[in-house]
Amino acid sequence: MAEKPEIWTIRKVLDWTRGYLAEKGVENARLETEWLLSAALGLDRVGLYVNFDKPLNPEELAACRGLVARRAKREPLQYILGTQEFCGLDFAVTPSVLIPRHDTEVIVEEALRRAPHAAAVLDIGVGSGCIAVALAKQLPHAQVWGVEQSPDAIALAQRNVERHGARVTLFEGSLFEPFGDQRFDLIVSNPPYIPTADLEALQPEVREYEPRAALDGGSDGLDFYRLIVPAAPEYLNPGGWLMVELGIGQAEAVLGMFSRAGFCDCFTAQDPNGIDRVVGGRIG
Template sequence: MTTLTLVKAWTTAKERLKDAGVDQPAIDARLMLEVAANVTRTEIVTDPYRELSAEQQAMLEEFLVRRARREPVSHIIGRKGFWKILLRVNKDVLTPRPETEVIVDEVLKAFPEAMPFSMLDLGVGSGTILLAVLAERPAARGLGVDASNEALAVARDNAANLDLNTRAALMHGDWTAGLSDGSFDLVVSNPPYIPTAVIETLEPEVRDHEPRLALDGGPDGLDVYRLLAPEILRVLKPGGMFAVEIGYDQSKAVEALFRAAGAREVKTIKDLSTHDRVVTGVKNPLETGT
């Protein structure tokens, strides 16, 4: 085996991924090289002629073969950055996406740093939204609910690694079932919203490697919102806020569902690609329940 330097390994990896039709080959090649060769991004630039050991080359080779088969980088290296935290991820959870950071951004604008508040994350997955918010808001505490025990195991790991396990409770459950009325100041969710028939047309990284449970939103993609809109309003305290991620063409339909459930100040926030991405609103502050 020819000895590879960091710079040569990166260049070769980049070309191979490009030939395999991978999106963002340079970034993916660097991320896999960092893990395989146990180096930082800075070291690749400042020490480009450092040689990889035979074991490191073999690991990089294995990573490249897997990525060329369109396995997501996050599954290969077992981690993904989101907001300001690093999360462990695997095939049992949705890989965190930058668009979901819009929810975190909206929440942090609404809740000042020192404010104590309680949050609920429905379909918590790897802990993405819940843990990103708790990491920024030391007085907050939260509950994450998921129907997948495998996903909850990943979330528990992430909470412990980020030292947030004393403020983040994680529970196996069916959305809001068993939760009492008016319990939370904030409810967030990134539910499954892709219409069933569209899933087969998605990129192989998503279609073949992400959990179907976290993607499939039923025939029109709106099944979960129909269930969640009245339930989110039920578990929110009067004056409490909600923020849910949506598909790019679902703004009107999801807004209408929340308005019908009694939500106020319902609006849609766009992501950096200027696609409709998050619907937010509040529960009537004067509502005292029935």
């Protein structure tokens, strides 16, 4: 007599996958398992538990296995699902852009607090467009521009601009190159800031999958600040602000650059973990 095929219910797949991903070094394995199975089965997370004892058919099992296999190789969950939330908005993400982090929301918060009347805003290194779009949605009177070297990133950012109906104009180029004598009330940037020697010690999700050009800040991680900070005053209106995100232990050096470039009212702002995450200053 032929053996009956093993029955895989949602509960059984959840339990097995959680243990499997944990063995592979995935943090928050239970939560990530729920997101993966929700995507594979077209359910929300509540729907998983309502249908706990539902057996999966072969097609559903294959869909689950495909997504789980990708995550077990440490491919980021956000690239697998294709989305990431930032400032309460949902953004499309692909391996052509850095995954938006909640730490980066600090730069948006500081920009809104210190420059609430900014009418012309520039985001340097726009990536997925998350900063530019978030600012455009919160500053409906402003025109926001974004610049990015990667054509693939620009294409994705444009999708996110259109998704949210944001007033953002994107340019392909380097730093201030496309803007001639244009002036802004607010310039923001989340540039690459990981020291080159530290890249190999990053989590596999970051090291193996996120774009190296969006991570590598040179030997000390400060290469892009040396380009952005001294040049920014020429592109700011009187009273305009420059704000940049930075990495652990970089605030003092970047504050020095701001001071030498003639900025006043310089500040640092911490992320939820108490790390100095943003440095900013104003041109008098």
